[in-house]
Amino acid sequence: DTEVTQTPKHLVMGMTNKKSLKCEQHMGHRAMYWYKQKAKKPPELMFVYSYEKLSINESVPSRFSPECPNSSLLNLHLHALQPEDSALYLCASSHPPRGTDTQYFGPGTRLTVL
Amino acid sequence: GESVGLHLPTLSVQEGDNSIINCAYSNSASDYFIWYKQESGKGPQFIIDIRSNMDKRQGQRVTVLLNKTVKHLSLQIAATQPGDSAVYFCAERGGSSNTGKLIFGQGTTLQVKP
Numbered sequence: 001d002t003e004v005t006q007t008p009k010h011l012v013m014g015m016t017n018k019k020s021l022k023c024e025q026h027m028g029h030r031a032m033y034w035y036k037q038k039a040k041k042p043p044e045l046m047f048v049y050s051y052e053k054l055s056i057n058e059s060v061p062s063r064f065s066p067e068c069p070n071s072s073l074l075n076l077h078l079h080a081l082q083p084e085d086s087a088l089y090l091c092a093s094s095h096p097p098r099g100t101d102t103q104y105f106g107p108g109t110r111l112t113v114l
Numbered sequence: 115g116e117s118v119g120l121h122l123p124t125l126s127v128q129e130g131d132n133s134i135i136n137c138a139y140s141n142s143a144s145d146y147f148i149w150y151k152q153e154s155g156k157g158p159q160f161i162i163d164i165r166s167n168m169d170k171r172q173g174q175r176v177t178v179l180l181n182k183t184v185k186h187l188s189l190q191i192a193a194t195q196p197g198d199s200a201v202y203f204c205a206e207r208g209g210s211s212n213t214g215k216l217i218f219g220q221g222t223t224l225q226v227k228p
Contacts, residue, residue: 004157031214042203042218043158056215090157094214101207101214102148105157 003027004106006091012112015081021109023074023091032074033103034066035090043090043105049074050096081113126225133191135222137204142185144206148216149178149189153200161189161202191224199226 004025013019023032031050035043048056049068063085065077074091088110092103127133139147145166150158162173164180164187171178177190187204201223205216 006157033214040221042221045215048214050214092157096214101146102160102163103214103216104160105150107157110155 004091004093004104006089006106006109008109009107010110010112012114013078013081014114015083017081018077018079020078021076021089021091021111023076023093023106024072025093025104025106026072027093027104028071029093029104030071030096031094031101032068033092033094034064034074034076035092035105037088037090037108047076078111081111083113086111086113122222123220124223124225126227127194128227129194129196131194133189133194133198133224135189135191135202135204135224137187137189137219139185139187139204139206139219141206141217142182146207147178147180147187148205149176149187150203150205150218151198151200152203152221158203194224194226196226196228199224 007022011019033048034046036046037043045058046060047066052068052071063080067075088108090108091106094101094103125135148163149161151161152158162171162176162178164171164178169180175192179188191198201221203221204219207216
């Protein structure tokens with residue numbers, strides 16, 4: 001099973017709202033990732049968690065706040081977003097970064113900020 | 115700096131023909147490469163990977179070739195089918211082998227004509 005699930009599939013929010021994106025995997029992976037993907041562009045890395053600890057933050061604005069409650073779950077808390085933050089948000093997981101680490105992606109959450 | 119690029123943004127092939135999607139990378143120290151397929155409205159799907167100590171790897175109807183001399187990666191799809199229509203991204207693991215960071219190319223859209 002190489003499934004990563006993400007909820008919700010679609011999200012529309014205003015600039016003053018607070019919302020959260022959720023990601024779950026049951027592959028025993030100990031590294032989890034958040035990516036942002038704009039239309040017709042490749043995914044851009046935002047955050048990496050390794051063994052439930054934040055290991056990489058790609059200079060993401062503080063209005064995006066990641067959380068890794070346990071080894072299977074990854075959240076992305078959103079607050080005071082801007083319209084330009086509208087994008088597809090992808091979660092991925094892999095074995096902890098070592099050797100060859102295939103990242104498996106979820107289907108994404110399509111976020112629209114009004 | 116590191117970059118991964120694809121030679122053509124769009125490739126159109128006839129159903130049943132073979133497809134070749136190319137990718138150039140710039141970091142000669144990269145040791146791991148992945149091809150992903152992304153269908154409209156979905157997350158990237160792992161197709162095949164290759165380590166830098168290999169020149170060729172085959173999967174079901176797909177072959178990845180790695181030429182380290184010219185820093186070139188290609189994905190060959192045999193007997194292309196309509197279901198192969200998607201955007202294809204190559205990715206390399208950049209930086210330290212312990213970070214898990216993937217650097218994606220810009221993507222090639224494969225269109226399969228019936």
